[in-house]
Amino acid sequence: MTTRANYRTGLDKFNRIGTAANVFFHAVFILLTVVCLVPILVVLSVSLSSEDSIRHSGYHLFPKVLSGEAYYYIAQQGTMISRALGVSVLVTAVGTVLGVLLTTSMGYVISRPNYKLKGLLTWVVFIPMVFNGGLVSSYYINSNLLGLKDTVWALILPLAVSSFNVIICKTFFRSTIPDGLIESAEIDGASQLRIFFSIVIPISLPVLATIGLFLCFSYWNDWFQSMLYINDQNLFSLQALLNSLMSNVDALAKNASSMGISYAELVATMPKESARMAVAIVIVAPVAAAYPFFQKYFISGLTVGAVKG
Template identity: 90%
Template sequence: MNTRAKYETGLDKFNRIGTAANVGFHLIFILLALVCLVPVLVVLSISLTSEDSIRNNGYHLFPAAFSGEAYHYIAHQGKMITRALGISVLVTVVGTALGVLLTTSMGYVISRPNYKLKGLLTWIVFIPMVFNGGLVSSYYINSNLLGLKDTVWALILPLAVSSFNVIICKTFFRSTIPDALIESAEMDGAGQLRIFCSIVLPISLPVLATVGLFLCFAYWNDWFQSMLYINNQSLYSLQALLNSLMTNVDALAKNASSMGISYAELVATMPKESARMAVAIVIVVPVAVAYPFFQKYFISGLTVGAVKG
């Protein structure tokens, strides 16, 4: 067998191995996608299934007896749902904006090689990633020292800055923003605040979108802060309301006195399981709709920030 024939045989074998590997990877990714998608479809199916069918037949991937009574019931709880939705939107928008501002400014500061306290601040940021002060100390500081209990700020400030996001920003600024660009701006008389706002941020859209997406998801999906710091139900977010539904099937009924029927009758007739799942779908849909618009910035922010530390 001549050299050319050997080369073609080896190339064919390599192509077959590559094709098999591609098929294997596609199957793995399809399986992972199904693992993520099937639970959402089950929740959607339950929310569209009648309460009697759930009670008699259990959960199914497709509704055994289609019913929109859960969404109809939620629509009649307009005041409660609208208030919770408003709290969720307010906390997500304000928290994301504040978190991006604080995180990027801190990441930029510790990314500058000429800053004298860079090493100290880097350790201050890094240590909380390994050691946590604990729930008791956090609760004492936020409730007693800062007086955040039963305020919207209790849902915003504890999640505004995380060490992980600061490290992402630091790595991105250090690997992407040339020192020569900063030095030329300083030679032109620009201060650090002017450099950060006018030069650094406009060319840092990927990391801004990445951190903003992390914070947006964290705020939108958070219920734990409400459980810790919120006793006033008028400050419940959608997630806190869903958690209340999961732990107390009468939560909707207790807030539905305006419907003009007795509490006992309402508890007996309300769609308990399907209502819970309907609220979960209401929470998931905004994030699912918004994510595709930020996906390209999210991916580019992660890959660019991972070039070097």
């Protein structure tokens, strides 16, 4: 009886500790959620506020004077925005597909224990994670040697492959794809390309979604490549164009005549603060809408790379 009573006492104590721990962790995660959500709500609120209310009252969690002038102002740049949006969608789609193909194929190659150049290629992948060649050398190679300047490939190729993504793929393939499966396919006469596309890729959805999401975020949010390599405004991505519109009033003035607005009137009426926030919402909204569909694969892919690396 004493042993059973002690067991029940210990079990009750353990349950109380577990309940307290759950309450603590729930409180921590609720606090972190609030910390993440409040800035987003403030940005959305400012984007929907009138410029006068922002000047007089500052930023608020809820708009003091509701106004859609910032979004209307962005919509006035319809031709430029739609063209830049098309460039961003094209670059993101092509870059993500190409990047996933190159990254997973290289990760698969260096994950195979019987590949003779595995050690050399692993160092080739690892060294850029520690030592960077620098911006000048990258610019010279991409612009002069490869001739990518003022082409859409300048927005795609520099971001297509990263050492970090290749290491994630290598770890996933090494820990998930059994050697016996590959060997049995080789015995049946399958080529390495057939093995990769018919066997490895179909059972690697978590890492494909993870790398695809990384690449999608990188391409969609990138404006730096446009700043470096693109002089033709017709090839500006959405982020580069909106960054230019918000940082340089002269870029807006070039289109004032087509809108029937004088330069002075354009500068005076431009919703500066609310437009900046509206730009942020326009950029973030598509990615935020797409993320929930990839979350399951994204988390499972990262877990494999983190635990078994």
